[in-house]
Amino acid sequence: MHRLIEFIKRIYVVVLFILLEGLALWQYAASTPYTEAKILSRTTWFGGLVSGAVSDVAHFFSLPDENRVLTARVAELEQTLDREREMRGGGALPVEQVEAMGFDYVRYRYYSANVVSMTTNRQRNYVVVDKGEADGIVNNMGVMTPDRKLVGYVVSCSENYSVVMPMLNTEFGIGGRLVDNNYACSIRWSGSSSHYVEAIDLSTYANPQVGMSVEVSSERLPEGVLIGTIESYELNAVSTAYSAKLRIAADLAALDNVLLVENVHYGEIEELLESVQSN
Amino acid sequence: MYKYVSYIWLTVAVLFVQIFLLDNISVALWLRPMIFPLVVLLLPMEWRTVWVLLSALGVGCVMDLALGGAGLYTASLLPVAVTRRSVMYVTTRRSVEAGDHAELLSKLSLTQLMLYIGAAMALHHILFFVLETLSFKAPFLLLAVIVASTIVSMLLAWPIARLFLAKVVVK
Numbered sequence: 536m537h538r539l540i541e542f543i544k545r546i547y548v549v550v551l552f553i554l555l556e557g558l559a560l561w562q563y564a565a566s567t568p569y570t571e572a573k574i575l576s577r578t579t580w581f582g583g584l585v586s587g588a589v590s591d592v593a594h595f596f597s598l599p600d601e602n603r604v605l606t607a608r609v610a611e612l613e614q615t616l617d618r619e620r621e622m623r624g625g626g627a628l629p630v631e632q633v634e635a636m637g638f639d640y641v642r643y644r645y646y647s648a649n650v651v652s653m654t655t656n657r658q659r660n661y662v663v664v665d666k667g668e669a670d671g672i673v674n675n676m677g678v679m680t681p682d683r684k685l686v687g688y689v690v691s692c693s694e695n696y697s698v699v700m701p702m703l704n705t706e707f708g709i710g711g712r713l714v715d716n717n718y719a720c721s722i723r724w725s726g727s728s729s730h731y732v733e734a735i736d737l738s739t740y741a742n743p744q745v746g747m748s749v750e751v752s753s754e755r756l757p758e759g760v761l762i763g764t765i766e767s768y769e770l771n772a773v774s775t776a777y778s779a780k781l782r783i784a785a786d787l788a789a790l791d792n793v794l795l796v797e798n799v800h801y802g803e804i805e806e807l808l809e810s811v812q813s814n
Numbered sequence: 815m816y817k818y819v820s821y822i823w824l825t826v827a828v829l830f831v832q833i834f835l836l837d838n839i840s841v842a843l844w845l846r847p848m849i850f851p852l853v854v855l856l857l858p859m860e861w862r863t864v865w866v867l868l869s870a871l872g873v874g875c876v877m878d879l880a881l882g883g884a885g886l887y888t889a890s891l892l893p894v895a896v897t898r899r900s901v902m903y904v905t906t907r908r909s910v911e912a913g914d915h916a917e918l919l920s921k922l923s924l925t926q927l928m929l930y931i932g933a934a935m936a937l938h939h940i941l942f943f944v945l946e947t948l949s950f951k952a953p954f955l956l957l958a959v960i961v962a963s964t965i966v967s968m969l970l971a972w973p974i975a976r977l978f979l980a981k982v983v984v985k
Contacts, residue, residue, distance in 0.1 A: 547864070548863045551864065552867060552892060556893065559874065559885040559886075563883075563886045563889055564885075565884075567884075569948075
């Protein structure tokens with residue numbers, strides 16, 4: 536209360552001046568049609584300027600909510616797009632089989648989530664998101680940004696939260712391929728820089744070039760999810776494969792909204808691989 | 815101690831000259847000398863801004879009622895009242911300090927006084943003529959009116975200010 540009184544004491548002259556000046560101008564504006572029109576047009580312009588500025592500020596503070604809505608919408612549209620691809624014969628299954636499975640069939644299910652916490656300065660970094668088992672999240676779901684850049688995959692879930700292992704984790708591993716020629720590689724993080732990962736085991740026929748894009752090649756995520764671009768490359772010591780340094784496409788230090796992607800066939804593929812390995 | 819009666823006489827005299835003399839002399843359409851801001855400019859600098867503001871409101875209202883300004887005179891005088899200390903500091907690098915017992919205006923040199931009154935008069939004339947025209951379609955004419963009127967106003971106001979400060983204000 537004391538501070539409020541001090542504040543009023545400090546600004547009352549300015550307030551009084553604005554009040555008196557406003558009254559004088561209002562009186563002057565109302566005196567003739569010319570001044571009324573002129574001053575009204577100026578005050579309308581000024582009012583528009585002020586309300587525009589206020590609106591911009593209000594909009595800025597509503598951006599997180601808008602982002603959440605948009606990310607959810609992106610998830611929904613990605614799912615619809617995948618379904619359309621399958622129906623047009625561009626997917627993994629024949630059209631007839633997709634039609635037989637009914638309209639609800641999709642190969643990938645998308646879920647939007649917000650990042651709750653994350654680290655980027657450790658050897659084993661993790662990202663926590665606000666969706667868990669109660670929302671349909673399961674382990675090994677792929678995680679990407681709404682603009683289809685790889686983040687990582689889910690390694691643990693509780694009822695309401697999930698832990699994502701991002702690329703910036705020395706235990707992280709996922710398949711990749713060169714966008715230009717489909718040559719496969721493995722993605723690892725050496726732990727040296729939060730901006731780069733390594734693409735190893737790249738064929739000597741791959742002919743990598745600086746600037747080439749590398750995307751995900753994994754059962755966890757659909758096609759077209761970008762990992763990064765090649766900054767440099769070299770042959771390994773025995774000249775059997777290339778290894779390349781990739782600049783990570785996603786800004787992993789500023790994650791906000793992400794998409795979690797479930798391949799509905801992932802369990803089946805895993806089972807199949809395990810049975811082959813056990814034989 | 816201020817001679818408040820002298821300030822009242824100054825106000826009456828200046829407003830009288832402005833209303834009954836200067837406003838009736840039609841030298842040219844582009845020449846409108848106005849000396850009434852002098853009443854506000856010569857008020858003791860030590861006065862609190864709120865009192866100066868209220869004084870300006872009074873002078874402006876009288877001018878508006880007498881000359882049919884409909885708020886124009888008040889609207890152009892109030893900013894001068896609020897900013898006069900800043901104008902003083904910008905033009906003379908002098909400001910009111912605690913412990914000053916003599917009127918600050920009486921301590922100014924002639925050049926400083928001229929700069930202060932000239933700048934404040936120019937500010938008032940800019941505000942007045944911009945508000946009066948509410949248009950920048952003829953900017954050079956507007957500029958000419960402001961410059962000519964400010965110079966003539968200054969020439970008329972200067973002797974009044976000098977006389978008042980020399981004879982009335984306590985040093």
